[in-house]
Amino acid sequence: MDNAAPLEFHFNVDGKDFTSAGEASVEVKKILRRIGLDSEAIRRVSIAMYEAEINMVIHAGGGEADVSVSPDKITLVMTDHGPGIADIELAMREGYSTAPDNIRSLGFGAGMGLPNIKRYTDELKIESEVGKGTKITMSVNI
Amino acid sequence: MKMSEIASLLGARVLCCEELIEHEVHSACGSDMMSDVLAFVKDQAVLLTGLVNPQVIRTAEMMDMRCIVFVRNKIPSEEMIALAADAGIVVLASPMRMFEACGRLYNGGLKPQEVE
Numbered sequence: 001m002d003n004a005a006p007l008e009f010h011f012n013v014d015g016k017d018f019t020s021a022g023e024a025s026v027e028v029k030k031i032l033r034r035i036g037l038d039s040e041a042i043r044r045v046s047i048a049m050y051e052a053e054i055n056m057v058i059h060a061g062g063g064e065a066d067v068s069v070s071p072d073k074i075t076l077v078m079t080d081h082g083p084g085i086a087d088i089e090l091a092m093r094e095g096y097s098t099a100p101d102n103i104r105s106l107g108f109g110a111g112m113g114l115p116n117i118k119r120y121t122d123e124l125k126i127e128s129e130v131g132k133g134t135k136i137t138m139s140v141n142i
Numbered sequence: 143m144k145m146s147e148i149a150s151l152l153g154a155r156v157l158c159c160e161e162l163i164e165h166e167v168h169s170a171c172g173s174d175m176m177s178d179v180l181a182f183v184k185d186q187a188v189l190l191t192g193l194v195n196p197q198v199i200r201t202a203e204m205m206d207m208r209c210i211v212f213v214r215n216k217i218p219s220e221e222m223i224a225l226a227a228d229a230g231i232v233v234l235a236s237p238m239r240m241f242e243a244c245g246r247l248y249n250g251g252l253k254p255q256e257v258e
Contacts, residue, residue, distance in 0.1 A: 047204050
């Protein structure tokens with residue numbers, strides 16, 4: 001991209017229906033492909049955003065996703081007004097999950113979401129306040 | 143291995159993207175836990191699963207997978223097939239159980255996924 005101004009996209013994540021979780025991530029993947037970015041960067045962004053979107057639907061009743069594409073990186077900001085994360089260090093531990101059993105029967109809730117986001121991104125910042133919500137900022141270098 | 147050979151080895155029906163079935167794939171994984179697929183699968187191509195919901199298709203799409211095999215006679219909904227068609231993912235449905243389906247593909251030369 002020659003233009004230095006970042007491209008920005010905004011999505012609302014519907015939290016009412018688990019079967020629709022991931023729609024925003026699918027849409028973002030299509031947009032990034034149309035822009036013509038490197039396929040491995042797209043894959044990393046897609047997986048990280050999908051994990052965060054699933055988390056948002058399971059735990060927070062949905063939220064908002066903002067995607068920004070600049071010449072050197074793709075940044076995702078996922079914001080919700082859910083219950084917040086009481087212990088972020090614990091939530092980052094592989095295998096730790098507070099997802100209900102019905103979510104496990106749908107194939108999620110293995111306690112791999114946040115660790116996986118960390119694995120696939122170059123930067124990850126989690127800001128959370130119990131009772132207020134959670135904001136996850138992550139980026140992948142291009 | 144061509145995806146058409148996978149269909150043949152597993153006695154599977156092709157539910158969408160039949161036009162892509164002569165393309166080659168080299169590795170596969172089997173899991174009903176999409177969390178683990180997202181966390182542990184790396185060099186992706188084929189996903190065998192007995193889980194049936196739209197998140198299976200989205201997980202495969204996020205991972206750039208080429209083919210989903212539903213085992214144990216599980217048949218995805220029309221909505222799921224439409225999602226897969228849109229993503230260009232070949233969907234197969236086999237009557238075999240997971241163990242036998244994986245075994246036949248392994249014997250046939252498909253490699254396991256690399257695990258980090």
